[in-house]
Amino acid sequence: MSVRKFLLQLDSDETAGVFDAVMAYDAGVDCVHPVGNVSPPEAQRMARDLIFARSREDLSSLAIFVGGSDLTAGLEILAAVQAAFCGPMRVAVMLDSNGCNTTAAAVVAKILGVGPVGGQRVVVLAGTGPVGQRIAALLAREGARVTITSRQLTKARRATGSIKQRFAVPVGAAEARDAEGVCRALHGADMVITAGAPGVMLLPEVIWCEHPSIRLLADANAVPPLGIEGIDASWEGEQRAGKTIFGALAIGALKKAVHYACLARLFERNDLVLDAEEIHLLAQEIEGRRLKERSHQGRGLCTPC
Numbered sequence: 001m002s003v004r005k006f007l008l009q010l011d012s013d014e015t016a017g018v019f020d021a022v023m024a025y026d027a028g029v030d031c032v033h034p035v036g037n038v039s040p041p042e043a044q045r046m047a048r049d050l051i052f053a054r055s056r057e058d059l060s061s062l063a064i065f066v067g068g069s070d071l072t073a074g075l076e077i078l079a080a081v082q083a084a085f086c087g088p089m090r091v092a093v094m095l096d097s098n099g100c101n102t103t104a105a106a107v108v109a110k111i112l113g114v115g116p117v118g119g120q121r122v123v124v125l126a127g128t129g130p131v132g133q134r135i136a137a138l139l140a141r142e143g144a145r146v147t148i149t150s151r152q153l154t155k156a157r158r159a160t161g162s163i164k165q166r167f168a169v170p171v172g173a174a175e176a177r178d179a180e181g182v183c184r185a186l187h188g189a190d191m192v193i194t195a196g197a198p199g200v201m202l203l204p205e206v207i208w209c210e211h212p213s214i215r216l217l218a219d220a221n222a223v224p225p226l227g228i229e230g231i232d233a234s235w236e237g238e239q240r241a242g243k244t245i246f247g248a249l250a251i252g253a254l255k256k257a258v259h260y261a262c263l264a265r266l267f268e269r270n271d272l273v274l275d276a277e278e279i280h281l282l283a284q285e286i287e288g289r290r291l292k293e294r295s296h297q298g299r300g301l302c303t304p305c
């Protein structure tokens with residue numbers, strides 16, 4: 001009897017994410033079991049159930065995906081799942097609350113494809129959500145001097161505190177409620193990334209177009225109006241006004257490739273934990289391969305027009 005791939009999808013939201021379930025089926029998982037509104041104790045109980053459902057040699061056919069829109073809740077569920085494991089009796093697990101790790105890894109891989117970020121000043125506008133926090137953390141780990149903004153300074157500070165606690169890297173906090181606040185936050189920046197909620201324009205064209213120091217922009221928001229005014233979501237390293245620009249659909253294509261690759265890895269061995277760092281490495285591998293293929297075909301990033 002062939003052992004079928006079973007994914008337990010634990011979600012902190014009321015109903016488990018449809019996107020994550022479809023991604024899993026499309027990646028070749030045979031059965032996805034989505035559970036919404038999961039508390040850490042329930043997650044621990046379900047993970048314990050799962051690890052004893054098959055024999056030890058078949059545990060790599062079982063895996064757990066942790067999703068939902070709340071990163072803090074996702075981290076608590078991940079910790080509870082890991083607490084359920086007993087030595088070798090464990091299964092692979094992946095954390096991707098609101099697509100935070102796969103999207104952040106895709107954004108950062110795109111940026112690193114242009115060049116190293118060490119010492120660069122990067123501002124993540126509305127970086128308090130799951131995606132923005134993970135982008136900030138990964139870039140800070142690469143040596144960038146990162147600041148995240150929020151409409152409320154206390155919220156930005158809370159997010160930077162969580163990043164410091166989890167990744168041991170410093171990230172600055174700034175308030176940006178309006179265009180004036182955005183201008184202030186972008187003073188002296190080399191790069192800006194918009195990580196706001198879907199359909200929220202954060203960066204007016206007049207600000208970025210004439211900005212004296214910004215040379216790279218990336219937008220995570222694919223829902224119109226886009227996070228950066230005057231760009232196209234499909235831009236893939238497009239050159240405008242002397243700046244390199246990545247739109248959300250270009251980032252999304254890499255995000256999906258990374259997500260599929262993670263799901264495949266989950267069923268290769270039972271001792272994997274896929275969180276920000278591991279997913280970041282995978283995204284760099286995938287983007288590195290893609291860039292190599294493009295350069296073999298004689299197509300690099302867009303050249304300045």
Ligand code: NAP
Nearest residue numbers: 098099126128129130131150151195196197198220221252
């Ligand atoms: P989120 O938590 O929904 O929102 C991020 C931040 O946006 C919030 O913390 C909030 O910051 C700010 N915000 C919310 N409403 C706002 C408003 N009306 N005006 C100004 N700021 C507002 O977002 P997320 O889950 O981290 O995701 C970030 C973005 O990535 C979203 O647009 C999402 O759709 C996108 N995404 C893209 C992909 C892709 O493949 N391209 C994949 C996944 C997600 P403050 O309250 O602190 O100001």
